Structures are given as structure tokens and as C-alpha cells.
Amino acid sequence: MSRKRPVAIAVTALCLLAAGCADSSTGTAGGKSPGAGSGSGYPVTVENCGEKQTFTKAPERVVVMNGMSVAEVSSLLALGLGDRIIANQQSYGRSEVAGRAEAIKALPTGGVKPNEAFDVPREAMLALRPDLVLSVTSYGFDAKNGFATRADLSSVSANSYISPQGCEDDPSKMTVADSYALLRDLGKIFGVSDRAEKLIAESEKRIGTISAEVGGEDKPKVMVMFSNMAMGGNEFSAVVANGIINDILTKAGGSNAFADASRTTFTDLSKEKVAATPVDALVVISYNDPHPEAYAKKLLKEFPQWPAAKNNTYTVLSDSMYLGPSNDLAVDKLARTLHPDAL
Known part of the structure; x- marks a missing residue:
């Protein structure tokens, strides 16, 4: 099975979780977000790949671009934010977490027909009227690839976010710490930082214990x-x-x-x-x-x-x-x- 997509995106692979407000090894397939963004912490600003993205409330119409990854959609589901997704293009077909693959498959796709780069073309993206678009790397916002740019999205009041180590479309220096950075950023954006920190702490504890034993x-x-x-x-x-x-x-x-x-x-x-x-x-x-x-x-x-x-x-x-x-x-x-x- 060959892919036309350049190598860098495929590994960002990288990487990803089922659903619910639970730890990284369990979780449910609901993806609901009770109380998300209900606090008084807005507006919040996230520095992302040289751009400041300001959120006056938690996003409600999220588009998740493909990028041959499930990092972003899985992180949203892990944080209990699946009901904020109006169009998801990510899927691995299977997962180490029970119910994750099925939860991802059940998400709406927005009726999008991917372009030759296997992702959401510019016109289809703008027609979805998102308030937040997530991309694995900067590739997903490059006009040369037929995608809506970050400026295009800003012009229709949509924020955009590129995952850690994706700014230069080169994830070769990525580490587990970047997975935690993604969770922290999404936690801040959606007003659920407590959930993000719980997931991170549980993961760090489990990895630390295993690493010490071997x-x-x-x-x-x-x-x-x-x-x-x-x-x-x-x-x-x-x-x-x-x-x-x-x-x-x-x-x-x-x-x-x-x-x-x-x-x-x-x-x-x-x-x-x-x-x-x-x-x-x-x-x-x-x-x-x-x-x-x-x-x-x-x-x-x-x-x-x-x-x-x-x-x-x-x-x-x-x-x-x-x-x-x-x-x-x-x-x-x-x-x-x-x-x-x-x-």
C-alpha cells in the first residue's frame, strides 16, 4: 500500500486514544464534554507555530484533518470532547484501547470528499464553518496542497492549531513530551486542563514505573x-x-x-x-x-x-x-x- 503523502506526515503518527474522561489505558467511547469550557477562564491565548490564537470560549465546531494520524481526534476523545467534532478525517482502523477505533469511526465526517492529498480541500473546509481546525503539521494549512490557509480560516473567525513538532512539517525530533504538550494545549483551549493533567500524570507514572523496572x-x-x-x-x-x-x-x-x-x-x-x-x-x-x-x-x-x-x-x-x-x-x-x- 503506497501513499502519495510525504513521509513526514505519516509518522506523526504518530500516535492517539479512545474516548471519555478517563485514563489513557481505559476510557469509554462516549466522548461527551460535560462542563467543558464552562468556567471563567476565557479568553485564553495559545502561542502556536509563531501565531497567537485567542479563544473567547471553548470551540464547538471542530474539524480534524487527516495527516495520516489519529493524534488529534484521539486526544479530543480522551478529554471527553468528541461532541465538539463536526468533521473528522483521521482513522487507524484499530487501537490498543478497547472501543477507540469504533468511537473514531462513529464520528461525523462532514460529508467531505478528500482531495489528492487525502485531506479536506479549501472550499469544503470553509463550507463546514468551523471555529477550530486541527492539523498534524503545517502541511495541512499550505495553499500549494489545496488547503485553506491559517489566514483563510482567520478571515472567517476560525482558529487553527498545529500539533507539537509540526510547525516545520518534520516530526523527526518528536518525543513523548510532545504528546503531553498536545493534551495540555487542548485542555487550555477547551477549558478542561484538569482532565488533561490527570491523563498526563497517569501516563508519566506508568511509564516511569516500567522504565525503572527495565x-x-x-x-x-x-x-x-x-x-x-x-x-x-x-x-x-x-x-x-x-x-x-x-x-x-x-x-x-x-x-x-x-x-x-x-x-x-x-x-x-x-x-x-x-x-x-x-x-x-x-x-x-x-x-x-x-x-x-x-x-x-x-x-x-x-x-x-x-x-x-x-x-x-x-x-x-x-x-x-x-x-x-x-x-x-x-x-x-x-x-x-x-x-x-x-x-
Whole structure:
């Protein structure tokens, strides 16, 4: 499965949560927002990618752009703000959180027909009459891509927001801290900072406990790649080299086997390079692929010389590996895969 969208957006992947006002590993599928923005804290101003966005009340007509992510929609649902969404373009098809994928699928799409860049075109965006538009990176507000610019939106009294590390459309330096920054910003914008801080505190506690338990263990070399997706000219152009995934691997007691292969988020590898690298564990990321487990098993069979193949060490993840409110779930599952005797 190939994508026309440039690599940087695909990883922002990054990353994402189900619904309800609950912690990042549970949550419900309701996404309601009782009391959101009902306090006296408005107006609030958020500094975002060099622009000041001022909110006189909590947004009520939110459009979530695709960006090959579920970070923004999942964060909204985690904060209990699903009823503010009038059009959502994000979906991973599956999630580490029960009910999350179904909750996202049930959200309105606004009847939008995506353009060639797989997102909301300018005219359709303005017709939706949003009061807030969320984009993973600055790509979603670039007129060259056929999108409404931030100035276009401002002219119709709509605010806009670009997620952390998305200002330059390059998430290669993204970390778990950026997931927390996204929750904090949305908490401030919608007047639910208490909910955001609760989610952050629970995630930090869980990750800290796991990291402490595996801190003294060896760090297996892990290959992370998308299932059945090509980012470039061959199958191994979907291998992750940098970004939030590396931070998650470190916290889970592992390391990226191909971190030095590229300075960008993804690396384009030859089959020979992949075969010659001692991969201790394989992580396959599902992006709307219904059979990622089968893909992982195919790779292990293709490279029997890997320690991962000899020990059958692999796992499949989806939204928790990227920007969003459930990175603690990825750290937990990875740590149990890499260090089953330590937890």
C-alpha cells in the first residue's frame, strides 16, 4: 500500500486514544464534554507555530484533518470532547484501547470528499464553518496542497492549531513530551486542563514505573516499520529511523536498530541492509491494514537469520506508538515483549 503523502506526515503518527474522561489505558467511547469550557477562564491565548490564537470560549465546531494520524481526534476523545467534532478525517482502523477505533469511526465526517492529498480541500473546509481546525503539521494549512490557509480560516473567525513538532512539517525530533504538550494545549483551549493533567500524570507514572523496572536490562535492537506500506521506492522505505518511536523504545528498554540510517523520520533501506542487521525484535505498525500480524510473520520468515526470527520476538501496535494520549500503552507492551522476565 503506497501513499502519495510525504513521509513526514505519516509518522506523526504518530500516535492517539479512545474516548471519555478517563485514563489513557481505559476510557469509554462516549466522548461527551460535560462542563467543558464552562468556567471563567476565557479568553485564553495559545502561542502556536509563531501565531497567537485567542479563544473567547471553548470551540464547538471542530474539524480534524487527516495527516495520516489519529493524534488529534484521539486526544479530543480522551478529554471527553468528541461532541465538539463536526468533521473528522483521521482513522487507524484499530487501537490498543478497547472501543477507540469504533468511537473514531462513529464520528461525523462532514460529508467531505478528500482531495489528492487525502485531506479536506479549501472550499469544503470553509463550507463546514468551523471555529477550530486541527492539523498534524503545517502541511495541512499550505495553499500549494489545496488547503485553506491559517489566514483563510482567520478571515472567517476560525482558529487553527498545529500539533507539537509540526510547525516545520518534520516530526523527526518528536518525543513523548510532545504528546503531553498536545493534551495540555487542548485542555487550555477547551477549558478542561484538569482532565488533561490527570491523563498526563497517569501516563508519566506508568511509564516511569516500567522504565525503572527495565532500566538495568540489555537494550535489544528493534526494527519498526509500517505494515504493507511503502513510503518510497521499495518495501523497506517504511522503516522508522527517528521520532517519537525512538523515545518510546528507549522508555521500554530497547533501541532502534536503524536509528543511524537516516536523519529523517523514515529510512529507505535495501533488502541487503535489512538482512545484514541483527534485529532482536520486530514491531509492525498497523495503519488501516487488517492483517498486520500476518505481515510480521512474513518478515520473520523472510529473514530467519534475525535473532527476532529465531526467538519469534515481535509485536503489532498501532495508535499508541505515535503522538497522542496513549504512549504509555506502547511502552508497556514493548517492555513486555523485549523484557518478559523483568515485568
